[in-house]
Amino acid sequence: MRFTDDLGAWVAQQRWYAGKSHAPRFRILDAQPAPGATRYLLMDDAGRLPTLYHVPLARVTQAPEPQAVVTREGDGYLVDAARHPEFATGLLAEMGVDVSRVTGSRILTGEQSNTSIVFDEDGKPTIILKLFRALHHGENPDVTVQRVLSEAGSPYVPRFLGSLDAEWPDVGRPEGTAHGTLGFAQEFLPGVRDGWAVALDAAREGRDFTGAARDLGTALAGAHAALGEALETRDAGPDEVASTATAWRRRLGIAANEVPAVADRVDAIDAVYRAALARTWPRLQRIHGDLHLGQVLAVPDGGGWRIVDFEGEPLRPMEERANPDLPPRDVAGMLRSFDYAAAVAAGPDAAAWASACQTAFVDAYAGAAASVALDPVLLRALVLDKAVYESIYEARNRPDWLPVPLAGIDAALA
Numbered sequence: 001m002r003f004t005d006d007l008g009a010w011v012a013q014q015r016w017y018a019g020k021s022h023a024p025r026f027r028i029l030d031a032q033p034a035p036g037a038t039r040y041l042l043m044d045d046a047g048r049l050p051t052l053y054h055v056p057l058a059r060v061t062q063a064p065e066p067q068a069v070v071t072r073e074g075d076g077y078l079v080d081a082a083r084h085p086e087f088a089t090g091l092l093a094e095m096g097v098d099v100s101r102v103t104g105s106r107i108l109t110g111e112q113s114n115t116s117i118v119f120d121e122d123g124k125p126t127i128i129l130k131l132f133r134a135l136h137h138g139e140n141p142d143v144t145v146q147r148v149l150s151e152a153g154s155p156y157v158p159r160f161l162g163s164l165d166a167e168w169p170d171v172g173r174p175e176g177t178a179h180g181t182l183g184f185a186q187e188f189l190p191g192v193r194d195g196w197a198v199a200l201d202a203a204r205e206g207r208d209f210t211g212a213a214r215d216l217g218t219a220l221a222g223a224h225a226a227l228g229e230a231l232e233t234r235d236a237g238p239d240e241v242a243s244t245a246t247a248w249r250r251r252l253g254i255a256a257n258e259v260p261a262v263a264d265r266v267d268a269i270d271a272v273y274r275a276a277l278a279r280t281w282p283r284l285q286r287i288h289g290d291l292h293l294g295q296v297l298a299v300p301d302g303g304g305w306r307i308v309d310f311e312g313e314p315l316r317p318m319e320e321r322a323n324p325d326l327p328p329r330d331v332a333g334m335l336r337s338f339d340y341a342a343a344v345a346a347g348p349d350a351a352a353w354a355s356a357c358q359t360a361f362v363d364a365y366a367g368a369a370a371s372v373a374l375d376p377v378l379l380r381a382l383v384l385d386k387a388v389y390e391s392i393y394e395a396r397n398r399p400d401w402l403p404v405p406l407a408g409i410d411a412a413l414a
Helices: 002-012 085-094 141-151 195-205 210-230 238-258 266-277 328-345 350-368 376-397 403-413
Strands: 026-034 037-044 051-060 069-073 076-080 102-107 114-121 124-132 160-169 177-187 296-299 304-307
Touching: 002 026, 002 037, 002 051, 002 069, 026 085, 026 160, 051 069, 051 085, 085 102, 085 114, 085 124, 085 160, 085 177, 141 160, 141 177, 141 210, 195 210, 195 296, 195 328, 195 350, 210 296, 210 304, 210 328, 210 350, 238 266, 238 376, 266 376, 266 403, 328 350, 328 376, 328 403, 376 403
Parallel strands: none
Antiparallel strands: 026 037, 037 051, 051 076, 069 076, 102 114, 114 124, 124 177, 160 177, 296 304
8 A cells, every 4th residue: 555655646746647636546557567667557536537647667776866766665766667778778679669779768858748758879869759648548649640640751740660559457348458558659850949939939039930830831731631641531510510519619608707808709709600610611530639839840950840749639538539620720729829929929010920920821731731621711710719718728827828819819800
């Protein structure tokens, strides 16, 4: 019992622990052998939905860095195995990656929901492994999409190298077991910067960013085209349209109850929704699902953009994130991200900077997306829905930021 308590206490302090809104109730669901370690699967069933955490531990005799220590064991320590070279390299080998040239590994700091390990080959960083911390039944969408795009030769994602799955007990499933993804490895791109940082610098200086925005629109169109060819697509029938309408109006109702400025605009917003629901929709397909400037990487020396983190919206159930969706939803997410970059940067003529980026991005996407019709009426509704969602988030968490989504709502209505 003490070990479970110590393990749970350590997990509850990690950035990737998602149950900070409730008092956790942990139990060890399973323990499995791993390279140089033991993989503990820790269930927290105190929240609204039970969550299964992936916690590999390694035993060491020398005192490690304090943040890695989970508990003492005899004359040694049990530590986070992600920081243990034998486990990290062994996991990479289990994914089918050649580790003969690996000379070291290190954890990237600052990650919120998973753990990323960078590996050096012959002293140079070349591989990154994403270790999923919250496990779900079924292949993780991040793996599915990155593998498919990589196999299609897409230049818009890092090259996919391999993944690893596992099984664990699940009494809620007919077969008594669940099967899901532990992590995956892909090409590491040294010197990249995320699009948010790059865009902020440009916005602060009032520097033209339309060329980068056009390249980003072309990249998204290329990724959508490859996904539409490789994975399931389907027509948006009455059920899908009705489901989307329900989701839009549910968010609008919540926002109207919590944000008076949204309540004043409910009728105008709903009129845009009605117009979009009456249009002919493009075929549904796999999309990014949570696209913004922080989900794209700018490769130095004119290397273009790479799109990453295809897990979808973190608050949606995993099985929903794999469903075919509207490609313009990704476009809407990026349009809102340009608005946020302009607002945060507060540079000269920020609104004009954002507008120019948005126009360049949409024009490039529409020109390159031969398989996706970019209906401006539907896109307007998706932008509104995103801004409505943002208004709820900002009202609850960052009230000083509320003017940003409210300005986005007014711009879309205008």
